[in-house]
Amino acid sequence: xxxxxxxxxxxxxxxxxxxxxxxxxxxxxxxxxxxxxxxxSPLLLETNPVHKKVPVLIHNSKPVCESTIQVQYIDEVxxxxxxxxxxxxxxxxxxxxxxxxxDEKMYDAQRKVWxxxxxxxxxxxxxFIELLKTLESxxxxxxxxxxxxxxxxDIGLIGFYSWFHxxxxxxxxxxxxECPKLIAWAKTCMxxxxxxxxxxxxxxxxxxxxxxxxxxxxx
Amino acid sequence: MASDEVKVIGAWxxxxxxxxRIALNLKSVSYEFLQETFGSKSELLLKSNPVHKKIPVLIHADKPVCESNIIVEYxxETWSTSGPSMLPSNxxxxxxxxxxxxxxxxxxxxSLKSILQAEGEEEKKAVLAQVEEGTALLEKAFIDCSxxxxxxxxxxxxxxxxxxxxxxGWLRVTELAAGHKVLDEAKTPSLSKWAEQxxxxxxxxxxxxxxxxxxxxxxxxxxxxxx
Numbered sequence: 001x002x003x004x005x006x007x008x009x010x011x012x013x014x015x016x017x018x019x020x021x022x023x024x025x026x027x028x029x030x031x032x033x034x035x036x037x038x039x040x041s042p043l044l045l046e047t048n049p050v051h052k053k054v055p056v057l058i059h060n061s062k063p064v065c066e067s068t069i070q071v072q073y074i075d076e077v078x079x080x081x082x083x084x085x086x087x088x089x090x091x092x093x094x095x096x097x098x099x100x101x102x103d104e105k106m107y108d109a110q111r112k113v114w115x116x117x118x119x120x121x122x123x124x125x126x127x128f129i130e131l132l133k134t135l136e137s138x139x140x141x142x143x144x145x146x147x148x149x150x151x152x153x154d155i156g157l158i159g160f161y162s163w164f165h166x167x168x169x170x171x172x173x174x175x176x177x178e179c180p181k182l183i184a185w186a187k188t189c190m191x192x193x194x195x196x197x198x199x200x201x202x203x204x205x206x207x208x209x210x211x212x213x214x215x216x217x218x219x
Numbered sequence: 220m221a222s223d224e225v226k227v228i229g230a231w232x233x234x235x236x237x238x239x240r241i242a243l244n245l246k247s248v249s250y251e252f253l254q255e256t257f258g259s260k261s262e263l264l265l266k267s268n269p270v271h272k273k274i275p276v277l278i279h280a281d282k283p284v285c286e287s288n289i290i291v292e293y294x295x296e297t298w299s300t301s302g303p304s305m306l307p308s309n310x311x312x313x314x315x316x317x318x319x320x321x322x323x324x325x326x327x328x329x330s331l332k333s334i335l336q337a338e339g340e341e342e343k344k345a346v347l348a349q350v351e352e353g354t355a356l357l358e359k360a361f362i363d364c365s366x367x368x369x370x371x372x373x374x375x376x377x378x379x380x381x382x383x384x385x386x387x388g389w390l391r392v393t394e395l396a397a398g399h400k401v402l403d404e405a406k407t408p409s410l411s412k413w414a415e416q417x418x419x420x421x422x423x424x425x426x427x428x429x430x431x432x433x434x435x436x437x438x439x440x441x442x443x444x445x446x
Binding site (some may be wrong): 050059062064065066069070072073076077089090092093094096097100101134 | 270279282284285286289290292293296297310311313314317318321322356
């Protein structure tokens with residue numbers, strides 16, 4: 001049976017980026033469909049009735065929801081090349097731990113950096129930099145989070161890199177001076193075709209954030 | 220040389236701690252249970268889980284694994300030849316099991332917890348409605364996942380059974396406190412049957428606290444300070 005893969009996504013979503021990267025790592029052909037989150041398609045609402053969120057991966061008409069679950073699914077279905085999770089159970093547990101950490105903490109912290117002002121923003125900025133430093137310390141001197149090979153944690157985190165210039169602009173931050181190793185890691189990841197193709201241009205993200213701020217933030 | 224010893228740092232009342240304990244029981248792996256004192260954190264806990272400082276932590280041959288659902292997968296993968304697999308073999312079914320486990324932690328349990336913390340009848344009613352909505356979704360998920368078998372995982376207790384079943388004690392306590400049943404034969408017939416079988420499973424029974432003891436404990440930790 002032919003593989004039909006559709007990805008319901010939203011171009012600036014750092015979560016959608018994970019799934020895009022995973023599919024490209026495996027060389028899977030897929031149809032990318034950009035959603036208007038303020039006017040969600042019937043297909044999105046039908047395939048993710050519980051959360052009504054992107055990304056949704058639809059493989060041969062069967063939906064898989066939640067980006068980290070999609071990445072693991074992709075790794076298990078297309079297991080013949082470019083393994084994403086390590087094979088050793090302990091290493092796998094560590095990889096899952098760090099992606100869970102990213103999921104639990106990063107989104108809210110980064111949201112405060114570009115989406116709030118005053119005290120709330122200052123607290124958000126501190127939290128955000130601390131998170132990046134924790135991740136940087138976990139990376140250590142390795143090329144990738146898993147060691148020599150690009151993998152699950154790299155995929156879990158790299159999407160946020162496309163938002164870094166937006167954080168720097170609106171949060172008045174210099175991420176490279178705070179976390180030089182993390183920036184070096186990000187640049188290494190960007191050299192992979194799967195990543196370069198899956199991340200939007202930083203400038204476009206800044207434009208997007210500017211629009212959102214106009215819409216939702218009181219100046 | 221690190222021994223192959225397994226330790227679990229946790230507390231008897233924590234549903235999250237129950238998860239690795241059930242998993243280890245399913246795999247017939249013996250372990251040392253290190254109970255944390257309520258209100259304080261041991262040196263070992265802080266050293267083994269410096270990022271979150273939370274229980275449970277599994278320590279295997281001196282190496283820590285944190286986050287309850289991650290520990291369960293680790294146990295399943297490490298002792299893969301011992302006892303049945305805790306996740307389905309089909310990648311799509313695995314994705315579905317992981318989806319519902321994530322839903323339970325992200326949405327269902329937080330709404331259950333907030334019933335005990337709700338102030339006033341209105342708030343309690345609203346939260347109860349949320350929990351019931353979620354439980355109805357899980358009733359359907361059970362029917363889809365179990366495919367006629369006794370557990371979410373089929374013939375045997377597995378990852379999703381553990382992820383949800385660990386909350387049954389607290390669910391009963393909450394039902395008592397709220398004077399309202401969430402899981403019962405009328406509303407959730409399949410889950411009701413599953414709950415009984417889950418609690419009677421030999422891997423679960425020894426670590427599931429009884430409702431009365433848990434209710435006493437709940438009174439203590441949710442007690443409002445004297446005015």
